[in-house]
Amino acid sequence: MQRSIRSALLSAFAALALTGAALAERAAPPVDQVPQAIVPVVAEVEEAAPAESNAERAKTQPGNNAPFWRAVRDWSPQSDTTSAVRGIESTVLIQPFVQYPGSRFATAGEAWRQVRNQWIIPYGSALLGIVVLAIALFHWRKGPIGQEANSGHAIERFTYFERAAHWANAFAFCVLAISGIVMAFGKFFLLPLIGGAAFGWLSYALKTGHNIVGPLFAVSLLIVFFTFIRSNWPRREDITWLRRAGGLFGGKEVPSHRFNAGEKVVFWGGVLLLGSIVVGSGLVLDRLIPSVALLRSDMQVAHMIHAVAAVLMMALFAGHIYIGTIGMRGAYRAMRDGEVDEGWAREHHALWYEDICKGKISARRTERPPSRETVVRG
Structure with a gap:
C-alpha cells in the first residue's frame, strides 16, 4: 500500500516538472530578441562659444545687457577697456x-538710492510741509504774539558783534x-514749471x-555758539x-531770562547738535577733511x-x-537795531528785565551812545 502511494507521488511530481519545463521553454523569447542592457546616451556637448559682445547679444536678445555688466564687474586695470573712475576705488x-x-x-x-528716494525725500518733504502748515494755521488763528x-525807553538786547554773527x-x-x-525736492515742484x-x-x-557757502556756515555757527x-x-x-x-496756548507768557527755554532748545538742539552733524557731514561731502581717503560708501553714508x-x-x-x-511783535527789531522797548522786555523776558532793574545786568554793553533814551525805571 505504501509502495503504491509513493509511486503515485513520484509520478505526479515528475509530471509537474515536465509541464513546468515545457511552459518555460515556450515562454522564453528567442536569443536574438533578448533586450540588451540599457546604456545611457550622453549627448556630445559643444564647446562653449566665446563671450558675446553687447552688440551681438542685442541681435538675439534685445534689451539683455548681461555681457556689458559682466565686463563692468570683471574690469581691472589690466583689461583692454578704460574706466573714468580714478583714485583708490579705480578697480x-x-x-x-x-x-x-x-x-x-x-x-x-x-541701497543708498532706496534710502534717499523711499525715506528721506518723501518723509523729509512731509515733515517740512507739516511744519509750514502748522505755522500758517497758528498765525491765521492767533496772529503775532505780544503787544x-x-x-x-530802550534796552540793548544784542551788541553789534552779536548781530553780525547772527x-x-x-x-x-x-x-x-x-x-x-531745490536739489532734493526741486524736480517735483520746480522742474515742471521752468523746464x-x-x-x-x-x-x-x-x-x-x-558748496561755497557751507564753510561760511560752519565758521559762523561756531562763532554764534x-x-x-x-x-x-x-x-x-x-x-x-x-x-x-511758554504760555503759547494760554494767556500770560511764562517769565524767563534773556533767552527762554524754547530758544535754548533751538540753541542746544539746533545750533550745537544738528549743526555739528550737518557741518561734519558737509565737510566730508565737500572733501575738505585733509589726509582722509574717502570711499564712495563713506560719501553715501555722509x-x-x-x-x-x-x-x-x-x-x-x-x-x-x-x-x-x-510771529512776535518787536522781535525783529531786536536783531535789526539791537534794542527792544522796556515794555517788550517786561512782557517777554520778565526775569531778564528784573535783573536789569536790579543792576545785575547792564542795560547797555556798547560804547555807542543810544539813539533813544536807555533808561530803565525800577
Missing part, C-alpha cells in the same frame, strides 16, 4: 552688497536751505553756491517754561546723515525764524 565699478536702515540687501549704490510796546549765520543758513530744498534746461542750470548754480553760550545755560525756571509751553540732520534743522529753525520775524 571697483560695482560696489559690494550692503543693507542700510530702510533699504533692501543690495549694492551700496542701490505793541512804545514806552520810549546775520552772517542766518544768510548762510538761508542759502544752504534754499539750495538744499529741464533752466532747472539744470539753476540746480548747478545752487549746488556750487551750496561761543557768543551766546553763556546766556543759554539751562536754569531752573526753564522747566516751568517747558511744562507750560549724505544720508547730512540730509536727515538738515531736514530736522530746517524744521526746527522754521519756528525760530517765524517767531523772530512776523
